[in-house]
Every structure is written in C-alpha cells, then in structure tokens.
Amino acid sequence: MRFTPxxxxxxxxxxxRPIQLTFFVxxxxxARCPFCFYLNGDGRDWHxxxxxxxxxxxxxxxxxxxxxxxAFSGGEPYVRRDLAEIARVFYEQNRPAMMLLPTNGLTxxxxxxxxxxxxxxxxxxxxxxxxxxxxxxxxxxxLRGTPGGxxxxxxxxxxxxxxxxxxSNFELGINTVLVSDNQDKMDQVIDFVRDLPxxxxxxxxxxxxxxxxxxxxxxxxxxxxxxxxxxxxxLKEPGAARYRFRGGRLKAAQDILQRQLIHRTxxxxxxxxxxxxxxxxxxxxxxGEVYPCEIRSETLGNxxxxxxxxxxxxRGAASRSVLDSIRxxxxxxxxxxxxxxxxxxxxxxxxxxxxxxxxxGRSPRAWAGGAARPAEQPTxxxxxxxxxxxx
Numbered sequence: 407m408r409f410t411p412x413x414x415x416x417x418x419x420x421x422x423r424p425i426q427l428t429f430f431v432x433x434x435x436x437a438r439c440p441f442c443f444y445l446n447g448d449g450r451d452w453h454x455x456x457x458x459x460x461x462x463x464x465x466x467x468x469x470x471x472x473x474x475x476x477a478f479s480g481g482e483p484y485v486r487r488d489l490a491e492i493a494r495v496f497y498e499q500n501r502p503a504m505m506l507l508p509t510n511g512l513t514x515x516x517x518x519x520x521x522x523x524x525x526x527x528x529x530x531x532x533x534x535x536x537x538x539x540x541x542x543x544x545x546x547x548x549l550r551g552t553p554g555g556x557x558x559x560x561x562x563x564x565x566x567x568x569x570x571x572x573x574s575n576f577e578l579g580i581n582t583v584l585v586s587d588n589q590d591k592m593d594q595v596i597d598f599v600r601d602l603p604x605x606x607x608x609x610x611x612x613x614x615x616x617x618x619x620x621x622x623x624x625x626x627x628x629x630x631x632x633x634x635x636x637x638x639x640x641l642k643e644p645g646a647a648r649y650r651f652r653g654g655r656l657k658a659a660q661d662i663l664q665r666q667l668i669h670r671t672x673x674x675x676x677x678x679x680x681x682x683x684x685x686x687x688x689x690x691x692x693x694g695e696v697y698p699c700e701i702r703s704e705t706l707g708n709x710x711x712x713x714x715x716x717x718x719x720x721r722g723a724a725s726r727s728v729l730d731s732i733r734x735x736x737x738x739x740x741x742x743x744x745x746x747x748x749x750x751x752x753x754x755x756x757x758x759x760x761x762x763x764x765x766x767g768r769s770p771r772a773w774a775g776g777a778a779r780p781a782e783q784p785t786x787x788x789x790x791x792x793x794x795x796x797x
Contacts, residue, residue: 408575409530411503414474417686418751424688424716426475426747428700431492432457432692435481437510438551441585441622443615443700444481457692460488460495465714466690467499476502477743481692484509484516490523497528506743508536508581511559512552518565525573532651534577536609537562541588542598549587567604570650577649579607585622589629596636606647606654608637609661612668612740615701627673634665642766659762663755664745677738679748679755684729686747688716701739704728 414425430444458466476496483489484507496502505528509517517535525533537559540549546556569576580599584592592610599608610633613623640646641658648654667678684698684706691697694710696719706725712718719725731737749755 407530408532409472409501409503411474413472418753421682421685421751423471424686424720425471425473426477426687426743427470427473428477428479428687428689428743429492430479430481430689430691431483431489432481432486434485435510436485436512436552437482437555439510439549439583440551440619441549441583441613441617443617444479457486458694460491462694462710462714463492464495464499466694466709466716467495469709469714469716469718470500473500473502475504475506475743475746476500477506477508479508482510482512483507484513484520489520490527493524494527497531502531505531505533506536507534508538509562510550510552510555511537511539511562512555514558514561514565517562518569521566521576522569522573525569525576529573529575532575532577533573534579534607535566536579536581537566538583539580539595539599540583540585541591542594545588545591549585563602563605570604574650577606577651578604579609580605581609581611583611583613584625584630584633585613586624587622589625589633592629592633593636596633596640600640600647606649607661608640609742610634610637610665611742612672614740625672627669630672631669634662634669637665638662655766656759656763659759659766660746660749662762662766663749663758664742667745667749668740668742671738671740675738677735679752681732681735681737681744682747682751683732683744684720684725686751687744698728698732699739699744700741702728702732702737 417425433444473496478489478493486492493505505524507521507524511517521533521535538550539559540546543556546559547553563578566578570578580602582592582595588595596608599605610630612630613625617623641648641662648658670678683702687699689697689700690709694708696706696709696716697704698706704724706728707719707722709716709719749759
C-alpha cells in the first residue's frame with residue numbers, strides 16, 4: 407500500500423512544519439542551460455563547501471517528520487552516484503508520498519538504471535521522473551547547449567517507458583521551460599509530447615530567477631497564457647491522458663488552477679495567494695544551506711552549524727524574520743512546485759479547485775498510451791487506477 411497523503415490533512419489548518427522539501431543534491435551538471443538560475447547564480451553563496459555526505463543527509467532527514475513531497479534537484483540529480491541511497495534514506499525515515507526526479511535526460515542508461523533502483527527500493531512512494539524537453543531536434547540542443555541532447559532525451563524516454571509496466575508506483579512526464587527563444591513554438595512541442603507513449607503529464611515551467619542571460623526571461627505573458635490554455639484543452643479532450651494514480655483527476659484540476667494563478671502573477675507582478683514557503687516548504691542545498699524557497703536570497707542558516715537539526719534552525723531569529731517577511735507578502739514568484747502546496751493547503755481555493763475538478767469530469771476518461779511502451783513497440787489496453795492519491 408502506498409504512503410497515504412491524508413496524514414498531512416492537519417496542515418490545512420496548522421502549518422507548523424515542512425512537508426515539502428526541495429533538495430538540490432548537487433550543483434554538478436552535464437548541461438549548460440543559459441536560463442538556469444541555480445548554476446549561473448545571482449550573487450548568493452549557495453555553493454560554498456562540499457556536498458553533503460550520505461551520513462549527513464541521514465541526520466538531516468531524521469530531523470524532518472513525514473513528507474508529502476520530496477523533489478530532488480540540481481544541477482543534474484542523476485550525477486550523484488548515491489542518488490538511490492539518498493532516496494532510500496528519505497523513504498525509510500520520512501515516507502514521502504511523492505518523489506520527483508527532474509532530469510535533462512543526457513545519460514539514458516544511467517538514468518534508467520538508477521530510476522529502477524529507486525523504484526525497487528521505494529515501492530510505497532510514487533516516483534515521478536520528468537524529462538526536460540524545451541524544443542524539437544536542434545532547437546532543444548541549442549537551448550540546452552548540448553549537441554545531440556534531443557536524441558539522448560528521446561533514448562531516455564524509450565528506456566524509461568517499459569518501467570511503467572513493471573512498477574505501478576512509476577510516473578513518467580515531460581517538463582518544458584518556457585523562455586523567450588521557444589515561446590512561439592509551444593504548439594509544436596505540445597503536439598510532439600502528446601504522441602509520446604507513456605507520457606501522461608506535460609508541464610510547462612515559466613523561466614524564473616536571476617539567470618546569466620536576462621533576455622531569456624523576456625517572455626510575453628500572452629505566450630504563456632496560450633500554452634496553458636492549450637494544455638487545459640488537452641486535459642479536457644475525450645480520451646485525454648492523465649496521471650495513472652488514483653486522484654489524478656484532482657491533480658489535473660490543480661494543474662489547471664495553478665497555471666492560471668501563475669499567469670496572473672506574471673501579468674500583474676504581484677502575489678495572488680498566500681505563500682507557505684518556510685512553513686510547509688523548504689529548500690536544502692547540496693552544502694547544507696536552507697532557504698524558504700528557490701527565489702529568496704536570505705538563507706535560514708546551515709544545517710552543519712546546528713547539528714543537522716532543521717527544526718532548531720527554523721526556530722532561530724533569522725528564520726523568523728524571513729518567514730514574517732513572506733507572510734506579509736513582500737515577494738512573489740511563479741515557482742510551480744510551491745503553487746501545489748499553496749493551493750492544496752488553502753481552503754479558500756477549494757471552490758475553484760472543485761469547479762475545475764467537475765469540469766474535467768464531464769469528459770470521458772481514457773488512458774492514452776496504455777501501459778506505455780517505447781515508440782517502436784505496440785501499446786497495451788487500459789490500466790486500472792492506483793489505490794491512493796499521492797497528493
């Protein structure tokens with residue numbers, strides 16, 4: 407049986423501890439995307455010191471309670487040789503309902519092998535792998551600075567797709583970063599992704615943060631709106647592919663609402679809803695620095711300096727000052743992962759969420775791609791939903 411998300415229901419009323427963690431496991435990367443806010447930096451001393459060891463990670467994990475959502479990030483997460491061991495540590499000590507593994511897809515065999523190891527070691531968590539795809543063929547390679555990158559992403563997809571047959575806790579998706587250079591080509595990308603076997607979720611992430619080449623952030627809000635409206639229509643089509651797990655319809659409704667709020671945030675340049683950064687959500691960097699989110703520049707402290715106890719760090723005066731600033735609405739951003747928590751744990755948004763949920767229910771439900779096989783293999787028929795909703 408999967409780890410139930412319902413143990414986190416009290417957080418709807420009492421936002422007392424983090425239940426979503428984004429862990430930048432490494433800053434090492436085999437791509438050089440000019441729109442990456444993390445590798446390019448913005449003056450913050452995020453990368454001081456050595457990467458956390460597995461034993462240090464074990465001690466940090468022990469200071470957390472149970473987690474709803476654990477997102478590994480980087481750099482390229484799969485560069486860490488002990489990625490599966492790190493996942494196992496959090497699995498055993500924090501029982502995350504969902505583990506997210508974004509990847510640039512440049513090392514297909516390694517990604518397949520480490521993903522399968524994580525799936526086997528963490529059977530009660532839903533494991534989501536998101537392959538990055540920002541354009542087709544040479545467009546993707548140019549945006550990512552990786553000649554041959556598109557073909558390697560496609561090979562990663564072909565190698566990962568068969569795991570959907572073998573592991574019911576596996577979800578495979580595509581993420582596209584929308585930047586100035588690809589904003590007019592989203593229809594092409596969406597058309598391509600919808601025909602990839604086994605892909606049930608396509609997310610479009612709006613470029614964010616301070617990047618090395620600011621021109622990539624010059625995105626027209628109307629371009630993002632057109633892309634998200636297209637994704638919404640796709641979800642409402644008869645036979646639309648959605649998440650395999652039970653509760654996928656609710657998650658799809660949340661996706662639609664999330665994108666609408668992100669568009670309004672971008673267009674109006676102000677926060678639309680309360681943000682729970684630092685309360686329900688935390689960011690941990692590869693060297694132990696803790697931030698309330700990926701965008702804020704103020705560190706809450708370093709776990710290496712407080713005996714690896716996250717709770718002790720959060721009780722400090724520096725943390726209280728930053729969290730008070732967030733509560734007052736002194737910042738705004740378009741971070742998709744945080745919008746998930748900000749929506750699902752905000753009762754005021756439930757009427758809007760229910761409306762989208764009911765609207766999706768008016769379309770016949772079907773599973774595109776069946777059990778998901780590589781493109782050159784035939785697909786199978788429909789699969790039953792899983793037993794628990796990881797969100």
